[in-house]
Amino acid sequence: MERGSEATDNRDHNSPPRILREAGVLALDASARSPRHIERGVIVFLALCAVFFGLFLYYPLLRVLKGSVYFGGRTSFELFPLLFTDATLRECLLNSLKISVVVLGLSTVVSFPLAAVMVKLRFPGKALLSGLLLVPIIMPPFVGAIGMRQVLSQSGPVNILLKSLHLPAVDWLTSGFGCVVVLEALHLYPIMYLNIAAAWANVDPGLEEAAQNLGGWPGHIFRTVTLPLLLPGYFAGSIIVFIWALTDLGTPLMFGYRKVIPVKIFDSIKDINENPMGYVLVVLVVVITVAFFYASRRILEGRQYAMMTRGHVTERERPACGVDYVWCYVIPLTIVLIALIPHASVLLTSISKGWSMTVLPEHYTGEHYGKVFSHDLTLTAIRNSLFYSTVSTLADIVLGFLIAYLLVRKSIPGKAVLDATAMLPLALPGIVLAFGYVVCYSGTLLDPRQNPVPLLILSYAVRRLPYSVRAAYAGFQQTSVTLEEAAQNLGASPFRSLMTITLPLISANLIAGAILSFSFAMLEVSDSLILAMTEKYYPVTKAIYVLVQRLGDGAYIASALGILGMLLLTVSLLLAGKLMGKKMGEMFRV
Amino acid sequence: MLEVRLESISKKFEDAVAVDNVSLEIAAGELFFLLGPSGCGKTTCLRVVAGFYTPDTGELHFGEREVTHLAAFLRNTGMVFQNYALFPHMSVERNVAYGLKVRGIPSDERKRKVQRALDVVHMTGSEKRLPNQLSGGQQQRVALARALVIEPDVLLLDEPLSNLDAKLRLEMREEIRRIHRETGVTAIYVTHDQKEALSIADRLAVMRDGRIEQVGSPHDVYSRPANAFVAGFIGETNFLPCEAIRCRPDEIQLHSPWGSITSIRPHRGLEASQEVIASIRPEAIVIREDRGPALPGEISGPLNCLRGKVVSVTYLGDQVQYALKLNPDHEMKVTILNPAAQSPFAVHARVAIEFRPEDVSVFDVMPKAVSNSLEELPSYMLR
Numbered sequence A: 001m002e003r004g005s006e007a008t009d010n011r012d013h014n015s016p017p018r019i020l021r022e023a024g025v026l027a028l029d030a031s032a033r034s035p036r037h038i039e040r041g042v043i044v045f046l047a048l049c050a051v052f053f054g055l056f057l058y059y060p061l062l063r064v065l066k067g068s069v070y071f072g073g074r075t076s077f078e079l080f081p082l083l084f085t086d087a088t089l090r091e092c093l094l095n096s097l098k099i100s101v102v103v104l105g106l107s108t109v110v111s112f113p114l115a116a117v118m119v120k121l122r123f124p125g126k127a128l129l130s131g132l133l134l135v136p137i138i139m140p141p142f143v144g145a146i147g148m149r150q151v152l153s154q155s156g157p158v159n160i161l162l163k164s165l166h167l168p169a170v171d172w173l174t175s176g177f178g179c180v181v182v183l184e185a186l187h188l189y190p191i192m193y194l195n196i197a198a199a200w201a202n203v204d205p206g207l208e209e210a211a212q213n214l215g216g217w218p219g220h221i222f223r224t225v226t227l228p229l230l231l232p233g234y235f236a237g238s239i240i241v242f243i244w245a246l247t248d249l250g251t252p253l254m255f256g257y258r259k260v261i262p263v264k265i266f267d268s269i270k271d272i273n274e275n276p277m278g279y280v281l282v283v284l285v286v287v288i289t290v291a292f293f294y295a296s297r298r299i300l301e302g303r304q305y306a307m308m309t310r311g312h313v314t315e316r317e318r319p320a321c322g323v324d325y326v327w328c329y330v331i332p333l334t335i336v337l338i339a340l341i342p343h344a345s346v347l348l349t350s351i352s353k354g355w356s357m358t359v360l361p362e363h364y365t366g367e368h369y370g371k372v373f374s375h376d377l378t379l380t381a382i383r384n385s386l387f388y389s390t391v392s393t394l395a396d397i398v399l400g401f402l403i404a405y406l407l408v409r410k411s412i413p414g415k416a417v418l419d420a421t422a423m424l425p426l427a428l429p430g431i432v433l434a435f436g437y438v439v440c441y442s443g444t445l446l447d448p449r450q451n452p453v454p455l456l457i458l459s460y461a462v463r464r465l466p467y468s469v470r471a472a473y474a475g476f477q478q479t480s481v482t483l484e485e486a487a488q489n490l491g492a493s494p495f496r497s498l499m500t501i502t503l504p505l506i507s508a509n510l511i512a513g514a515i516l517s518f519s520f521a522m523l524e525v526s527d528s529l530i531l532a533m534t535e536k537y538y539p540v541t542k543a544i545y546v547l548v549q550r551l552g553d554g555a556y557i558a559s560a561l562g563i564l565g566m567l568l569l570t571v572s573l574l575l576a577g578k579l580m581g582k583k584m585g586e587m588f589r590v
Numbered sequence B: 001m002l003e004v005r006l007e008s009i010s011k012k013f014e015d016a017v018a019v020d021n022v023s024l025e026i027a028a029g030e031l032f033f034l035l036g037p038s039g040c041g042k043t044t045c046l047r048v049v050a051g052f053y054t055p056d057t058g059e060l061h062f063g064e065r066e067v068t069h070l071a072a073f074l075r076n077t078g079m080v081f082q083n084y085a086l087f088p089h090m091s092v093e094r095n096v097a098y099g100l101k102v103r104g105i106p107s108d109e110r111k112r113k114v115q116r117a118l119d120v121v122h123m124t125g126s127e128k129r130l131p132n133q134l135s136g137g138q139q140q141r142v143a144l145a146r147a148l149v150i151e152p153d154v155l156l157l158d159e160p161l162s163n164l165d166a167k168l169r170l171e172m173r174e175e176i177r178r179i180h181r182e183t184g185v186t187a188i189y190v191t192h193d194q195k196e197a198l199s200i201a202d203r204l205a206v207m208r209d210g211r212i213e214q215v216g217s218p219h220d221v222y223s224r225p226a227n228a229f230v231a232g233f234i235g236e237t238n239f240l241p242c243e244a245i246r247c248r249p250d251e252i253q254l255h256s257p258w259g260s261i262t263s264i265r266p267h268r269g270l271e272a273s274q275e276v277i278a279s280i281r282p283e284a285i286v287i288r289e290d291r292g293p294a295l296p297g298e299i300s301g302p303l304n305c306l307r308g309k310v311v312s313v314t315y316l317g318d319q320v321q322y323a324l325k326l327n328p329d330h331e332m333k334v335t336i337l338n339p340a341a342q343s344p345f346a347v348h349a350r351v352a353i354e355f356r357p358e359d360v361s362v363f364d365v366m367p368k369a370v371s372n373s374l375e376e377l378p379s380y381m382l383r
Helices: A001-007 A020-024 A041-071 A087-122 A127-139 A141-152 A159-163 A176-201 A206-215 A216-245 A250-254 A261-271 A275-300 A322-351 A367-372 A374-409 A416-427 A430-441 A453-478 A481-489 A494-505 A507-522 A525-529 A539-551 A553-587 B042-050 B091-102 B107-120 B138-149 B166-183 B194-200 B216-225 B228-233
Strands: B004-013 B015-027 B031-035 B056-063 B077-079 B154-158 B186-191 B203-208 B211-216 B238-248 B251-256 B259-263 B276-279 B286-289 B304-315 B321-324 B328-337 B350-355 B358-366
Touching: A001 B154, A041 A275, A041 A374, A041 A416, A041 A430, A041 A453, A087 A127, A087 A176, A087 A216, A087 A261, A087 A275, A087 A322, A127 A176, A127 A322, A127 A553, A141 A159, A141 A176, A141 A322, A141 A539, A141 B276, A159 B216, A176 A216, A176 A250, A176 A322, A176 A553, A176 B015, A206 A216, A216 A261, A216 A416, A216 A430, A250 A261, A250 A525, A250 A539, A261 A275, A261 A430, A261 A525, A322 A553, A367 A374, A367 A553, A367 B077, A374 A416, A374 A453, A374 A481, A374 A539, A374 A553, A416 A453, A430 A453, A430 A525, A430 B042, A453 A507, A453 A525, A481 A494, A481 B077, A481 B211, A494 A507, A507 A553, A525 A539, A539 A553, A539 B203, B004 B042, B004 B216, B015 B042, B015 B056, B015 B203, B042 B154, B042 B186, B077 B138, B091 B138, B107 B138, B107 B211, B138 B154, B138 B276, B154 B166, B166 B194, B166 B211, B186 B194, B194 B216, B194 B238, B203 B216, B203 B228, B211 B228, B228 B238, B228 B276, B228 B358, B238 B259, B238 B328, B251 B276, B251 B358, B259 B304, B259 B358, B304 B328
Parallel strands: B031 B186, B031 B203, B077 B154, B154 B186
Antiparallel strands: B004 B015, B004 B056, B203 B211, B238 B251, B238 B276, B251 B259, B276 B358, B286 B350, B304 B321, B304 B350, B321 B328
């Protein structure tokens, strides 16, 4: 609708109708006989994309759908009612939903004050704090769980502390639910915070001033002006938090809280040929995911407000003064500290020698790290992870660059489908994809029981593709198409123009996207736990999981391995944040 | 140096016709202007020549060669973009060298050519700087050097001065003329600024709504506009709606509410009792004190004479601009050049204005359909 109004009004611009060029309809149809002519290379690439997404995204999904209603040689929906009639399954479903709701609530409560302080106030150390606030997002709760188990165990530091204060010790870990919820909330709040803060930063402060000028008091203004403008950002964050909490496999596994949907799916893989219930559970997850995304789209429809004012007269941030200092340090620091407790205890565990019966470890040692680098299991795992992540990231860069190029610069049929397909994995729980891969490719050349490497790499690549597409997309949008035209005018072929002009200009975006893809791949949990079935092919996450199960020094070595992984991720995220600047929030939006 | 020929070129975007059956012949070595209001299709024409758009119909020739469907990067046209499109990640030197590198010119020769190009645009000494370290005028010069260094068959300039301030615009205008003269390249220059076109064009085409209204030298187009649109777009003019009384090939008698008007200019097949528009340039009018009602012989005399009242006076030193109000209500602009000899008339003064029959152009009334892009024309011109 906007297109129509602008097209009639394009007298202000140069001919031809600029809107057409922006829509990509006309851009660079240099060698074309008609505006819709498509080069052969593009057709080939689109065909390859169709095969790739068909085999490794849509086929597994469809196969799972089919498996849930077709078994024993006939079509039947009789398994679905079991979800609600079978007592165990009902309990699992309820537990999972409860986890998601509580995690969503907790992260909401944490994120709003945090966003308020970080968007509105300017104070020393803000840059450092806003970096620290993002750290938990890449710390897998699954690794934090190791630390949490240590801290809260019967003879762990918390209980020792309680005893020394002559208070009764509590058996914290019996409530798996509480532990899971807290860890996941601490892991997922940055997504919520990033989305709210990005939306808030986009609200023209002039609007709030206008409301003040009209006589609104601060609380009222927040409720009637600011909050409605934040809601799109809030919903976008909520969806991800809810779905991720619902489908997280690693954390409940670590706490032995096994009566949840993801663990049930994990367990069902072993006997998937005899018991089709696993299919049904995966379909349930897909249905819930789709329902939530659909609902949020409906809610968000017509709620995407563009700010109409030009240039902000006033600054959004004001310097902190007086009581502000309490808020601007207390809120973020408290959150950061709490969020980092599990990870700090992982760190302590990794350098302690038999940490038990004391508040802090009594003896420190570096031998666990030594073991990480000498132990066969860990060494292979590190090598494997580096290899899988590197290959999948390279694939993501190339795919992301080309897909974004087509989306921004070309007029191709089925553009909307390509766009949606490339973004779909962001909404698709890893556990669904991994499950689909196992049922699709068992007994084929790609059988994960034989050699899971191709499927692991593929699943990493598919799952993290949205980040590199987004990053490259932003880059293409920022880079004027006239630069490529100028290069062609000077005699460079379209391909050469793309490679010598646009590629270097958007390399920062590509690198940022690559860093995110890489770091998430390094600590990918559900795909790894499900797909890596033999020790030889374990990635880091699966090795940690196996080590923790082991008695003796398993937990210590697992901690050391976890710390190394987190270190790598922290550095990566800081780098990506530097490269992407304020666009970081957009990477985690739907 | 090549001649460029557009033959019946048309280009449609979805449903909007951007260029409508345009034919042009641009001589080798000519500095040719495409002039017209925003949205008239001039940039589309230029982009067709550059190869960024393929025309729906028609042919494009560079000299003997037909290039209608040749890819943009094979055409050897040097283009200066409106926003210059300098590659922000390359130094001035690398920007200018880009086209040579693409052509596989060896590096020592490349260096020499880049130096010479930078020399032509007076930008030697800035080789290592990045585009964002240059001023607007400097960026313009680099863009020009980059387009010239490849020794293009045709130089294309897309509103190259529109991002510069007024003073720089004047300076760069002269620069472009000088560089064109030195290189002798065939150049097509797109602009909406009539002063740019009048001052340096060899020839120009006035465009409106995708069509060519008139092609000619600046002098032709200014002094003998083909229609009311061209008269109104190039330079300032006064339009008076009239009725043609008597039409001879070399003389038209007009009747208007403000008095009779005679034109002794060639016209295009106008007929008696037809509604027409008379156009009189403000500087063709002299103004004098009104000495009372018209004498019987005055109307048929050698001069046209109308009466009015001064509404406003703008004194500019080298000229005085008057806005007059005729009776019945109609505004008339008058420019008196070199006004030093005469003290200005005061506001409200009753005056008579006189203009020669050879300064009156007479046009057909414009059909409404093609004139809706021209808010600047008074509504009575639209039927």
